[in-house]
Amino acid sequence: MADPRIIAVPQETREACVSPDAKIAFLRRPDAYPDRPQQVETIETRLSWVFLTERYAYKLKKPMRLPYVDFTSLTARRSNCLTEMRLNRRLAPDVYLGVVGLLARPDGSFRLGGRPGPRDLIADWLVWMVRLPQERRLDERIRAGAPAPADIERLGLVLTVFFQGGLAEPMTSADYQRRFEADIGRNLDVTVPRVTGPLAERARAAAATQVAFLSEHGQLLRARAAEGRIIEGHGDLRPEHVFLDGMPRIIDCLEFSRDLRLLDPVDELAYLALECERLGARRVGDAILDLYSAWSGDAADRRLIAFYRSFRASLRARLAAERLDEAAGDRRGDWLARIDAYLRLATVRPIGQG
Structure with missing residues (x-):
């Protein structure tokens, strides 16, 4: 995975039209993640899906509109991810590692993070965090x-x-x-x-x-x-x-x-x-x-x-x-x-x- 201090995918990368179900199905697979976890837990909140590996948490925003929020565009979701990372580093500086891109390859497969190839498209953005021990909550x-x-x-x-x-x-x-x-x-x-x-x-x-x-x-x-x-x-x-x-x-x-x-x-x-x-x-x-x-x-x-x-x-x-x-x-x-x-x-x- 790219350096966590930088955004892993340039904003100008072209967008892919991919269903939420396809993204979720990929992100539930252990082989989707560079650290190759043994398993992936999925938590659904009103605004997001959170995917938990043994070491990390990845948050994917839902493409939804409510009276107080509009995440229907990829640009809006990226902007929100960046804002979430910036604001949360105030009280958890070592937890919020970066924002990573979910890339769609020409053959229809996906890749999480890293530099895009010349024909890759950006399917979505995720907030990348350290997973904290639940028993310490x-x-x-x-x-x-x-x-x-x-x-x-x-x-x-x-x-x-x-x-x-x-x-x-x-x-x-x-x-x-x-x-x-x-x-x-x-x-x-x-x-x-x-x-x-x-x-x-x-x-x-x-x-x-x-x-x-x-x-x-x-x-x-x-x-x-x-x-x-x-x-x-x-x-x-x-x-x-x-x-x-x-x-x-x-x-x-x-x-x-x-x-x-x-x-x-x-x-x-x-x-x-x-x-x-x-x-x-x-x-x-x-x-x-x-x-x-x-x-x-x-x-x-x-x-x-x-x-x-x-x-x-x-x-x-x-x-x-x-x-x-x-x-x-x-x-x-x-x-x-x-x-x-x-x-x-x-x-x-x-x-x-x-």
């Missing part, structure tokens, strides 16, 4: 008992340094609050029509509490923008994206929307704390928030943190509700259970009390 460590305090301290330090190194993004206080007002309404519009009575009522109750916070304590939110606290963060800081393997590595940032990455570090950490609480480890998330507060000097009001957690829980319920449109059988029950869990967390503690 924060969610797996929580399920196994609890992460070691030293691991949590290192994670808190990495995140504090990352957030403090982010440049303040200009945003007016009014615009910052309007973002939340719009999303609270969107959460309701998406979730309520897709769930049963009790879940719908819980979604409405959470939204009402969040709206009341903005009305009574909105100055706490607006002050974050006025103080220059909004930076370009990770955007999807969940335990399954955190690896506690020596120096913590954090992967899979929200690469397709810069607007969604512009946020308050306390909001992002409240999101991580929410997800830890959902897994039964509230103390882990709270500890990371406390470490950030102590090391950065950014002691956010507890009422604001409670609002951020409640809002994030409603947002996660909404994203789960969207998956009901394409779910069937047992998967539908799984998504409904997840919606229920998030909406319970959205209303589990009062907002607006110090």
Whole structure:
């Protein structure tokens, strides 16, 4: 395979028209990879297919269009791969190795990476990563008992340094609050029509509490923008994206929307704390928030943190509700259970009390 620090296939290489099924069938074969793995595992997400060998992971974007992303063109998928690599190297510099091309040969066969021949065509692009040990993932460590305090301290330090190194993004206080007002309404519009009575009522109750916070304590939110606290963060800081393997590595940032990455570090950490609480480890998330507060000097009001957690829980319920449109059988029950869990967390503690 070519040097991982460079793009393996020139952009000007001609495109091949190849079905996703043909690409997937090839990438599932061990002999597709230069390191000749014994086996290849395939994981499908909403936006990608990920192919795992013993040493590496390769991510292939789906040629799909959603309201927030358009990967229908090869150019767009290549651009997204490059963006994903650049952004994720901020918190996992030794994990994201490069972007490699899937080449289509004149005889109809494929080749992954390397220099194209004169008649080769580019069939697609993949993000090439080091495979990290799953047992070191924060969610797996929580399920196994609890992460070691030293691991949590290192994670808190990495995140504090990352957030403090982010440049303040200009945003007016009014615009910052309007973002939340719009999303609270969107959460309701998406979730309520897709769930049963009790879940719908819980979604409405959470939204009402969040709206009341903005009305009574909105100055706490607006002050974050006025103080220059909004930076370009990770955007999807969940335990399954955190690896506690020596120096913590954090992967899979929200690469397709810069607007969604512009946020308050306390909001992002409240999101991580929410997800830890959902897994039964509230103390882990709270500890990371406390470490950030102590090391950065950014002691956010507890009422604001409670609002951020409640809002994030409603947002996660909404994203789960969207998956009901394409779910069937047992998967539908799984998504409904997840919606229920998030909406319970959205209303589990009062907002607006110090």
